[in-house]
Amino acid sequence: MISSCSRLNTIEFLIKSSQHLQVSPIVKYSAFSFFADRFLPSLPPFIKGASSLNWLLQPVTESTLQLFVLISIWISSKIHDSKPLSVASLKFLADNSINEQHFTNRNFLEAVCKQIHWEVLFMQVLNFEIGTANIAFSFLDELWIQIKGVAKVGELINFEACMEIMDLLYEKEETAFLYRSPHSLAASILLILQPRVRKKIS
Known part of the structure; x- marks a missing residue:
């Protein structure tokens, strides 16, 4: 279960990250929709129903949630921007903002570059529903x-x-x-x- 404190901290992290990355409002609020409206409510039942839990969710820490925030912004940018956010900009922000640095070095870069692990897991929790028309x-x-x-x-x-x-x-x-x-x-x-x-x- 995600605590109210962790939820608030990650929402604030999304706001600050959007400001730092200077994303457009539609990218920011689509990311809000992905993360706050869909990902957070879907995560507990996803974990409960998983036959084998992905190592990225063992356990679900605040730092893990912050990385999923960046993934939500990145996916939103790929949908709405003609030139999506770069991997380098996301990694720089992660390295400087997230405490658990073992997530943000090789693992984060590999996950984003190969579009595996973090993004795929995020999409699985959302059941691959990433429409943004109804926000x-x-x-x-x-x-x-x-x-x-x-x-x-x-x-x-x-x-x-x-x-x-x-x-x-x-x-x-x-x-x-x-x-x-x-x-x-x-x-x-x-x-x-x-x-x-x-x-x-x-």
């Missing part, structure tokens, strides 16, 4: 563009603040279930930040 950020972006197209008030909505709210919701485990309804979540965030509504609330 909250995509709906948030679409709604924001639509609102700007029909009303001047849309131009007053701070999109950076929208993303900060999304980050905060991911950090709070008790609100993570909101991402199961991405349409509603995106609309709610925009409603909260709509200037007239915000004025009435205050």
Whole structure:
């Protein structure tokens, strides 16, 4: 079982890693979807149902989860970027950010270069479902563009603040279930930040 503390630490690691790697918002929030929405909930039943446990999950440490965070960002970058993140950039970040260095030398480089071990295991836990069309950020972006197209008030909505709210919701485990309804979540965030509504609330 993954503790709440480990979950929070790895979510914060994903945010910091995205900033360090300077990935686009769609890469960041697709990685969030892969890791927080799908990987973490699927990992305990995957481990329980495995006939023989992969050595990478013996045991599941916080450092192991941090490496899976980097894998989620890397997969997301391969989907959305014309020039995906390099192995060197991921390894540099791992070497400088993850405590258990025995994971981050030869093993990490081999795993990424050959697309084995870490990435394959990550995909197995996700049951190879890596679609990104149904994520909250995509709906948030679409709604924001639509609102700007029909009303001047849309131009007053701070999109950076929208993303900060999304980050905060991911950090709070008790609100993570909101991402199961991405349409509603995106609309709610925009409603909260709509200037007239915000004025009435205050």
